[in-house]
Amino acid sequence: MPAAEPKYESKPGWWITKQIGERLGLHDYFNYNDFSEVIDWQLKQMGTSLEEMKKIGVKEYPRKSGPLYLGEGEEFKFNTSTGKVELYSVDLADEGFDAMPVYKAHPEPPQNFYRLIYGRAPMHTFSRTSNNPNLWDLMSENAVWVNPKVADLWGLKKDQEVWLKNQDGAITTFPVKVRVTERIRWDSVYMVHGFGHSDKKLSRAFGRGASDEELITNIAVDPIMGGTGMRGNFITFLKENPATERKEDKA
Amino acid sequence: MAIDTKKCVGCGDCVVACQTENNVPHGYCRDWIVERVDGTYPSLSLEFRSERCNHCDNSPCVRCCPTGASHKAEGGIVLVTHHKCIGCGACIQSCPYDARYPHPEGYVDKCTFCIHRVEKGQKTACVDVCPTHCLHFGDLDDPNSDVSLALKDRKWKVLAPEAGTKPQLYFLT
Structure with a gap:
């Protein structure tokens, strides 16, 4: 329907x-x-x-597992070893983990590198809408957001095309335009995810912007619950097309 | 119309809704998003505005139209009668808000406040789809209309008041 x-x-x-x-x-x-x-x-x-x-449209069934909320003063045990809300986790301590979160300094970008932050644009849904004609009209490519201080340092101009290279040597297939903005801090750059499509059948989206995925080679895994962190990658700017350099090397 | 700049996230749903509702050709739009950043990191302010024709009370586009195609309809909505328009573009030049575009079929087109929907008691397409409910539309002469209630307790501004066109888009700040 x-x-x-x-x-x-x-x-x-x-x-x-x-x-x-x-x-x-x-x-x-x-x-x-x-x-x-x-x-x-x-x-x-x-x-x-x-x-x-x-x-x-809507059908209601009687609850089989009792009332949804606790009554006032009602005894209740949480499903933990102490039966309480655990700010200090006995179970985690038993497993040899920190029972309370302990701050650990995160890796900082090396000289001339910047932390790669990726995110979404409100008009697009992941990478799957980038070829939609209406949404392409609104946003047809992503940009790499660069703080004005960083732009000055590198001599980067608005809309200048750059290639990005990460700490492991991975380079974007397509160039991406520079957006100079105060909306990003000077030790980081930002890109909207979902661009830099390499399939030519995506007639509008092909080759528009760069793909953040190509630069995410380092994935941090939380040792306790297995959650993944993909914002621990660092990139630097290539102002010349790395593909032509590579060809010249061969010749 | 009142636009709540504190609620707008700049998603552009209003733009697509308008293009779809009004068969706006690709590459053109009757409404659009402006993003304004002030300050230096980390002391920043950010404003998103969903902009369109201001349906000015004192509209230069109506005054300068040589054929009478640009006119003000009952209730204050500024419209273009397509078959009377010769596409001279004088109105495009006169508009301080750059709210008009030359339609490929030879006439000038712009926001109609979805008059075809409003006449049926519906909301404009942009108001209807806005996911953050940041757009308020209605009769400014009616103290209980959505737009009057939205303006009642909030600070607001209009764009380019110095142009003297008495614009009717109010931006809540």
């Missing part, structure tokens, strides 16, 4: 998956003609149906 009729040749995700599945000989896993049959089956497991949900 799409809210808007699909335009041109766009197909629903389930349809594409089913077509691929059937071509791989996996007919048994796609035993339906329309995904509404699957939704109907799922709803029937819960004691309702697609037909009913289309009419009522």
Whole structure:
């Protein structure tokens, strides 16, 4: 039940998956003609149906696990070894970790390098909307944000194209324009994620801006909970096209 | 219309909504985002503004139009009658807000405050889609309209007041 009729040749995700599945000989896993049959089956497991949900929209069931909130003065034990909210974690101490967070200085960029911060632009969703005509109109490429002090130091001008090289020698495939702005501190640069596409079939987005992913070769992993940190990479600027240099070397 | 610069994040949803609603050709727009940064790091102020035609009370574009295509509709909305417009561009030159563009089909186009929607009691497309609800539209003569209520307790400014056009876009600061 799409809210808007699909335009041109766009197909629903389930349809594409089913077509691929059937071509791989996996007919048994796609035993339906329309995904509404699957939704109907799922709803029937819960004691309702697609037909009913289309009419009522929301269906409430009585809670089986008691009230949602604690009553006043009610005894409660948290699921920790002390049964309390743990600011000091006995479990982490037992495992040999810091029981409370201990500050550890993070690595600083080497001389002439800057911390690479990446982020999102509000008009784009990751890298998948960069070829959308309307959103391309709004933002067709990313820029590397550089503090005016850094720009002065390097002689970088607004909209000048540079290539970026990280601490491990990784270089962006495409150049990226410089944006000189006070919105970034002088030990860091910033890029919007989702640009620098290398597929020519992305007719608008191809080669527009640079990809931050190419520069994220160092990934920090939190030893306690496994969370990843990808803002520990440092970049420097290349004002000349590194590809031509490489060709000259060969010749 | 009142635009809350403290709420706007500059996403451009208003721009795309307008382009889609009004069939604005690619590469043109009737509304746009301005980002203004003041100060030096780390003492910075940042302002996002969703801008469009100011529907000025004293509109130079209406005054300078040789054919009467640019006119003020009942209620104060400044409009262009496309079939009367010869595309001379005098209005584009006269507008202190650069709010008009030459449509590839030969006439001048601009924000209509979505009059076709407003007449049906709907909100303008940009107001309708704004994810931060930073746009307030309505009748400034009605003290209970969205726009009047938004302006009541807030400081606001207009753009280029020195142009003397009595602009009707109010930016809440």
